[in-house]
Every structure is written in structure tokens, then in C-alpha cells.
Amino acid sequence: MAGMRILVLGGTSFVGRAIVADALARGHAVTTLNRGRTGPDTPGVEAVRGDRGHDGGLGALHGRSFDAVIDPSGLVPADVLRTARVLAPGTGFYAFVSSVSVYPDWKSVPVHEDSPCHAGEPDEEGDPADHRRYGARKVGCEEAVHLVYPRDRALIVRPGTIVGPHDNIGQALWWLDRISRGGPVLAPGDPSRPLQLLDVRDLARFVVERVENWASGVFNTVPDGPNTTMGEWLGHAVTATGSDAELVWAAEEVLLAREVLPWWEMPLWLPDLPENRAAWHTCGAAAAAAGLTCRPVGETVADTWRWMASGGRPTPMPGLPPVGMGEVRERRILHRVLTGR
Template sequence: MRILVIGGSVFLGRAIVEEALRQGHEVTTFNRGRSGDDLPGVTAVRGDREVPADLEALAEGREWDAVIDVCGFTPRVVADSARALSGHAATYAFISTISAISDWPAKRVDESAPLWECSPDAGPEDGDYGVLKAGCERAVEKYFDGNALIIQPGLILGPWENVGRLPAWLRRVSRGGRVVAPGDPGLPMQLIDARDIAIFTVDQAAKGVNDRFLTTGPAGNTTFGRWLADCAEVTGASPELVWIDDEFLLAREVEPWTELPLWIPSTPGEVGTWDVSTAKAEAAGLRCRPVAETVRDTWHWLKDRDHAELERRLPHWRRHGLAPDKEARILSEWDAG
């Protein structure tokens, strides 16, 4: 199969390219060459998807069996790509997000759940991340003349992570000492490895599937306590995990998702966070490796790298993790009762 990957140099995009090459497909990547390096074996086309002339040059004289769009965030921009590539591929696979579903995380959701209202021609000012992703999905379905494969991932982890959630925990746990651990250690979670999404996406694109799939780990494939224990085991550290109540942390203005990555306080508006139906994707072939394997492989990728250089290239990393002085203050106040 001939595959065009829009993006393809970092995290999920890199995993998709790696999987496509492993399966023996011919891969073209289209990106600006700024976020990361293209993998050996691809045909790299440099360009900016927001520049019409670059899209025209990409499409001219080329055809693929499938396009996999990993880096579409604005409906208007995705619409331009879908129009430019219509007639040059049979399938357009778009990597969306579970955040495009308006009922999530307040409710348990499946593929029948409604999307946020958003025009397929919306601009960056017309909504937040999830709203705009919903518009991007509609842009592919409206403007691409062919199969529209919509992938809606949940929480993605794995080697080459460019967001910094699992790396933040691995780095903190590896330092040892007393570690603020949020909420309930028995909280069931749903985590998925980028490499498993990559396998599923490439397989569905190869089949020319015209459908949408929620792609995350099976419900309860780990707990917060088990996940942090995996971090300790792979790093060889012996931290003391101090489990602190949600209310105590919120009262001290600890930011969910970022200062304590993957921590979501237990509130009525969040009950569906880790309760997403994966039945449809599993029936179509989605398989997920153990979370402990993802943690191990991410640490092996991370431990010997230049973290300062990674933070420079991946600015989201700097947003994740609790500052040492704030962590020490919270632990002291918790001890004081």
C-alpha cells in the first residue's frame, strides 16, 4: 500500500510511520521538518499544510491508497487538505480525539455519542481543542471524495511522547523520596499505547474502512496505584507514594491533568473519564498491550536522553509535573493534618 502521512515525525505520527514501514508499505510524509526527524525509509516532502501552494505541490502527480492525517487541529485547515487530496487517495484517515464527543467525560460514551457543534469550515478562534476536532472530522467527511476513517483516541502513552504526561511521572518517581500521589490508588483507568493505535489505524486504512472508532485501552486495564508502581519498578527507584485526597489537592490549587498528569478529581462531571466503550474497535481488531510494557518501553526511551533538549523541542513537557517546592509544601501540610 502507498500511504501519505501528514505529520509523521513525533509520537503517534512517528508510531504510524514506523508501523506502516514494518508492514512493508511505501510511506510519504508531509511536514515542515520542525518537530522531529523523519524515519529512514520514507519519502519526505517538506511543506506547510496551511500554504495552498505547498498542498498543490504535494498532490501534483502523486497518488496514494490512503492518507493518514495526524496533525489536523483546525477544521478550515483540514478542509483544505481534504479538498486538495480528493482524487489522489481512496481513504482519508483522520486522527481525532475522544474530546470531540460532547458527552465525554460526563458520561460513558460509544461511537453513537454526539460530537460538539462545530462547522467544517471553522477557524482556530471558533472553539477549544475538542470542539475544533469535531469540526475537523466533519471537514474530512464533507470535503474528501472517498472513505473517511475517523479515529478517536483516548489517553495515549508510549515512547516518543511529545505531551509529557508519562515522562513527567517517570522523571519524578526516578528521583525517589516522598511523592504526592493523587486521589484513590484503586481508581480504574483506560490507557493505550500509541503503537497499538498505529497498528489499528494502518490496518483499517489498508482495508479501506469508512467508519469511526473510539480507540483506547480496555476499561480497568490499570489503576493509578498500579501505574505508579510500574513507574517505580522500571526506574529502579523506591519512592514513598503519599496518597492525598482530591479535595485537599484542589484546595491547594493543584492543577489536574498537568501538575499531576492523568489525575482527574472524582466529580459528577468526570464519571465517564475512564469508562469508554471500546467494543466496536475491539471487534474490528484493536488489541492493547499491557500498560506495564508501555511504561517500561517509555522509560528505556527516556532515561538516557537529553531532557533539556527534549523540553526545548517539546514545549508541552514544561507544563507537566508538580514543582518541588509546591510538592514539599503540600506534603508538609498533609502531615500536619
């Protein structure tokens, strides 16, 4: 249905920004609610200021009505509960962006939507920048939505790793930046190791299309199976940046012996260990059947580099560790890999 009145909670960083862009492109009237700190509002939206972190912060929403609300930014259950309660009288449908981190075992076991989740509390308070209980809190956020909205009027999407322009975690961006500087580049493990990466714009399209139809449900929003490999991904980065980078693949044992921190220090790398056996094998069959389509990863890499080359830099999410290995440490490990010493 075109011309819906959609409220996006947040909307100025990464996932929310892509959802706003998609909804505007489809002719919807988009209102965004945020504090005005993280980034500029997208031209064309009605920008409303508010703070969902405390009881008095949502006055601007009282008495407002929307056809649907999309919540890409909820991290604290009590904030989601507060917002849902304010909106319920005038807004019929609630879409929430959760995470595969709701499953404690998502890295070791291939999870589907009915797999066991963390225990969550729908009224848990806390600092959104404290990520230690990230998965349990996302469960609490989902429960908060379901406490206020019946299941047939709520959509929950659980993405895995999201990539694309405006990325605010920065894993893929670090690789593009490093590869653009050229020369020998330390690359982790086996180039054929799979990855399962979703372009933020494909996530946005899936969410907005479902919201248009008030189509409820719970979905792992991931490509249905691995959609690229570390080697292909980094190869696309070499092509996109036009650099002379030469990938130097280091065995995982070498990296682990040097205490290289998987995921953060060597972005996107999860070693081939039993605890990571299923990290890139989350079940996405339900989302695929419901219409989630995934563009080729080469397109994602090229568009992300285009954004970076035009000055785009991540707006890091508060509380997350720094991404990527320092130059000196990389040189030392490269020396060892290249000389065997």
C-alpha cells in the same frame, strides 16, 4: 495488503511517528508531509516538505497519488479540508486521528460513537496552537474529511489518553521523571482509581491495519474499559525506573483545598467528582470488535522509561500548559500530608 503507498501528514512527533514506524515495518512505501520543524524524518520514508496551513503550501502534493493518506496531525478544519481536496483526485482513502474531545460530555457520561458531538465547521480557520476550541475543531476536521471523502472511504479514530515513547503531551513522562528521582512522591487520591490509557503503538497498528483494507468507520480508540489504576500505573513506574520512590497518597480533598490543578499540575489525575464520573469509561467496544488490542500497561511504562533513559524528551505540542508540580510545592503538600499540619 503489503506494499501500499501511504502518505502520512506530519509523522515526526508522537502518533504520526508511531504510525510511520508501523507502516514501514509492514513493508509499505511511506511518504511524509511536514514543514521540517518538529522532528527528524524517520529513516526509510520519502520526506516531502509542505505547509498545510495555507493555500500555497501543498504544491508538492499536486499530481501525486497514494493508496491511502493517514492524517494524525490535523487540528484546524480548514487545513484538513484543503489537504483532502488536494489529495482526493489521486488518493482513495483518508484516515483521520480525531479525539474523544469531540464529545462535550466525555468526562461525565460514558460516550459511544453515536453520542452527541460539539458543533463543528469544516472550513473553520485558526491557530493550531489555540486549544480552546480543540473538541469543536476536531468535529470540524472530521466533517472536512467527510465533505470530500465518502463515508465508505474514510476512517475516523477518536483516541482518549495516549501514552508511550515520544509522548508529546508529557503527562506519563512527568511521572516517570519524578519517580526516577526517588524519595517520598506525592500521589493523588485513591490508588484504585481507574485509568484508561492506550499505547501509541497499539493505536498505530489499528489504524494501519484498517488502512490496509480500506476499512472505513468511526471508532473510539480506547481500551474497552479501564485497563489500569493510578496505583498500578505509578507502581510500574517505580519498578521500571528502579527508584527508591515511596508513594505518599494524598486524599483528593487535601489536594483540592490546596488548589492543585487536576490533570496538568498532578498529571493524569481527575478527581472523583460527578463531572469526571465517566472519564475513564469511554466505550471502546466497537474498536475492540474491529481488532484493537492493547498491550499490558507495564510494557508501555517500561518501554517509555527505556526511551527516556536513552535521552528521549518530549517535543511539547505548542499552546499546552506546563505539566507537573514544582518541587517546592510538592514538598509543602507532602509535609502537610505526612504531619497532618
